Amino acid sequence: MSTAELKAPALPPTVSDVVDGLAALPAVRSVRIAGSRARGKPTRPDSDWDILAYTDTLPASGELRRLLPPGAGSGDRFELHTANAGHPFQESEFTVPVSPRIDVCLRPLVHLRQEEGRAARGTFTVHSYPKTAGGVPSYILLSEAALSAPVHGDVGAPACPDALVTAAGPWWRGRASCALLLAIDHVAAGEPLGALEHVLAAATSVAHSRLISRGRWYPITKRLLDEAGVIDPRARERLAGLSAGRLTEAVVRQVADDLEVDVDDGLDWLARGEHMGPGRQGQDLARIGNC
Template sequence: MTTAALKAPDLPPAVRDVVDGLAALPTVRSVRVAGSRARGKPTSPDSDWDILAYADALPAPEELRRLLPPGAGFGDPFEVHTANPGHPFQESEFTVPVSPRIDVCLRPLAHVRHEEARAARGAFTMYAYPKTAGGVPSYILLSEAALSAPVHGDVGTPLCPEALVAAARPWWRGRASCALLLAIDHVAAGEPLGALDHVLAAATSVAHSRLISRGRWYPITKRLLDEAGAIDDRARERLTELSAGRLTEAVVRQVADDLGVDMDCDGLDWLAKGEHMGPGGQGQDSARIDNR
């Protein structure tokens, strides 16, 4: 099931050259602009350009390097990185050394279709991922496709299925509640830095919960809390002014109220069901936790 895609922004010549080179690859089905440029919200004129290419098979690094030879004005040869199996994106990626910088990520189309099928039945996987606080859910693949603008070909723009909303919303709320319970445990143990980490993780989890509850995909963005409407002015002021030395159980409970989280109920229930351990409470690799 799809919906209307974002309108592509005007592409400067260097970006157009990259797009045309990717489009010429025989396995590439679609090239899209992603990130802040696609949403029309670049943080500055020098904001990076994020380009996605969806392919039947990932091109070899040598094939990608031939796209933009140094003599074409793109500087030194760029490095191509291919992710290991099990990586949340299963991608190849490279950066074109121009200004503004162009970051290109190639996605196997079969992986995206697989996640579409899983999302339709309310299933997703949590991955540890250093670019985001707390990791990413596997439906990030669908999110970035929905929040990108096609400039060549099309692979559809996924809707957020009701089954995923029903599964993910309580999971994120449970995670937020659990994080706040752990913050109180850290305060009691005299570990305020650990408590602060859990409080901030709770705010991020609430943002995820609120976006998915509205059937909205989320971007990997520095504006996640704002775009989700996860915190009002009072909550933002309290979180901004928090320091490890000021954290007490009472302050953590005030933050829970600000975020609209019933940590004593939702958090304990989340733990009791073993949601943090995977399906049925069975332990798994901490970098990969299946929701269903």
């Protein structure tokens, strides 16, 4: 399924200087504007600027420091954060301390290409990650590239493969069913806080299922449930009003109805071994991992 590339917004001078500096580095193959700015939907006038730089290798810290405006990044103010091995994005990142803030993420181009190959086979990994209660799928790397706007070089706008849609939509829905089943188990065991955690993970999983089932890439945003159309206003009010002390099996089943999920399907999902990882094909086993 094809994805049309976005056009880059007008860049203020500070952002343009950083982009030009990145583009001049030998290891950088493409620079793109990402996030809400690229989609033309900044949440506030002072929303951060997100820049993606796809690289062959990680530029030296000194090279990156020189991208900062005069007076910024002196002493200990410049920090390049490099992820541990196994991080879902295998990224390095730094912040340009100006207003609005500029966040630069350096992405290994080889990792993007590897993820394209996995998605084409309908395989992916779900990582524990702070942005959502239900975790982040590895194909977000492709979504991020497709929903960003090129300003230098080009890595293309990866298409959302039919094989990924076929595998991911049902897997996320099954995971939601299983999460609600576990919520009921926690209620029965007198562990309402654990039950609440699983209810929230179920809502997020339904959002992922509905979004990827449309065959289009989507961003990880604070409005994930809204963008997916997961719940109507009455159901949202009920979900937002949940507390651990009020959770009963009947309440969990009401949430399942709101989400249009059959709790009992969670047993079949477990019996098939789907909890061991989505899109399990051949030796290319996807897994649920931790960053």
